Amino acid sequence: MVLVIDAQVAGISGDMLLSSLVDMGAKKSKIIDGVYSVEEYLKGSKIVKMDFEKTVKHGTKSTYLVLETDEKYHERKGVEIQECILSASDRIGLSEKAKVFAKESIRSLLYAESNIHGEPLESVHFHEASSIDTVIDIIGSAIALDDLRLFSDEIISTPVAVGGGTLAFSHGIVSNPASAILEIFRGSDIAIRGGQIKEEITTPTGASLLVNLADRCSEFYPAMKIKSIGYGAGSKNFDGFPNVLKIVQGESTEEFQLDTIQILETNLDDVSGETIGHMIDKLIANGAKDVTVTGGITKKGRPTNLVSVICDPFVTNTLISTLISETGTLGVRIRSSSRYVVPRIVVSIPIMIQGNNFIVRCKIVKHNETIKHFKVESDDVKIISDSLSLSFKETLGLISDEVKSRLNIK
Structure with a gap:
């Protein structure tokens, strides 16, 4: 909508x-x-x-x-x-x-x-x-x-x-x-x-x-x-x-939706991997759509990590504060970018695996009311995986089969 x-x-x-x-x-x-x-x-x-x-x-x-x-x-x-x-x-x-x-x-x-x-x-x-x-x-x-x-x-x-x-x-x-x-x-x-x-x-x-x-x-x-x-x-x-x-x-x-996102970037050359991992978790928890960390070389041959954050404009200030407080960076670059995204909906689907009932969230892409693609929320896969003591891969396969059956996808 x-x-x-x-x-x-x-x-x-x-x-x-x-x-x-x-x-x-x-x-x-x-x-x-x-x-x-x-x-x-x-x-x-x-x-x-x-x-x-x-x-x-x-x-x-x-x-x-x-x-x-x-x-x-x-x-x-x-x-x-x-x-x-x-x-x-x-x-x-x-x-x-x-x-x-x-x-x-x-x-x-x-x-x-x-x-x-x-x-x-x-x-x-x-x-x-x-x-x-x-x-x-x-x-x-x-x-x-x-x-x-x-x-x-x-x-x-x-x-x-x-x-x-x-x-x-x-x-x-x-x-x-x-x-x-x-x-x-x-x-x-x-x-x-x-x-x-x-x-x-x-x-x-x-x-x-x-x-x-x-x-x-x-x-x-x-x-x-x-x-x-x-x-x-x-x-x-x-x-x-x-x-x-x-x-x-x-x-x-x-067919596609056009929206505008903010891209926040900063270079980190003096923080540990543990700090970067914690930073990613905090950014996602505070509303980032995605976080990418790319290794590189800057002036004087210094190794660096380029942090790139994709977010909605309304959480920009919060995420800048998070970047600064978590990493001590002295500056954050900001730019706006337009993007086309495929329209999708999120639905909650009841499933049964090994006699246990669960509810999983799925992103669904439709075309002319026909479901063309779906993706199960990974956090739900993790919860069910831990509950059943199964591997993530095996759990995802079982969930996907159940979702296909529920949605009548062949």
Whole structure:
């Protein structure tokens, strides 16, 4: 499946994304219950009222977030907001992908403010983003994306309208887009454009959510069969266009899927093999798609290991931190790369081997509804191999025979 986040007219804010997901079908009761649990992690903030209601924006029926809060503080350290989000993510039982998404979204805000003001992360203060609204937008969106199972979709963003003119905030009057918006989008593959109005129509929270969610940016929709649509309304009303974020989910009709990945590289010439092995395990555990270590020779005939990591853009910062902390490397190169991948699905299949019942995960490739290829998850093979005291090779053969029988593959 593919999801298009269409922000090319009205931009994006955190509440617009959250509302569009509810409009698409995310359970609002689940979101509201989860969000209310964050109050205990952010002292001085209270949710007085939260609901989602229908409205019409310039002729477009949409959903908007009704939110009333009581705020004791109007300035907080950014790390307080971050700690609240991390604690809430564990408390409400988000999936690992949702946890990473929430974590990286608030980190994008923190890094942007840190770079703008030249302050270390632990010293950054939030003003506009200091309220519980920011937490609600991030945690609420993570819950909704989990509920709709959208983290497994290919997610595409259109170029994002950011507006123009000037805006006034805690540091005075600045040109729009503000520096925080520019910092968040810098280094991402998402294009921005002015839009149709001299106002801020993309917020820092909305930008942070988008850069950590979208796999790539495209001016045009991909070839797809439309399955569902969500419209999320912003709080403002504009003449000439609806202040609505549109999201569209569909089934891709392309034979191959195009996505964008990040490639991280660094050279290691003074670490042990044990360190490299542990590094690989940590990188994979933190979201790397693959890690390759290649031996080579550098200047002055020095032997080196070239570490190459393939990952989604939203885990880049986490993996850079892992590389540096685990190896002590002094620099990491980053580049974006487009790739074509064969569409596949992951299914769980019950099997029986030697009278024992197991469930294995398989990646399946179909063409015209006919299964052309499947691959059993190696971790499941290891578990069954150890359970039955069989070799990995023998276990894989037995599992493959069972899967073929279950899927009617000849």
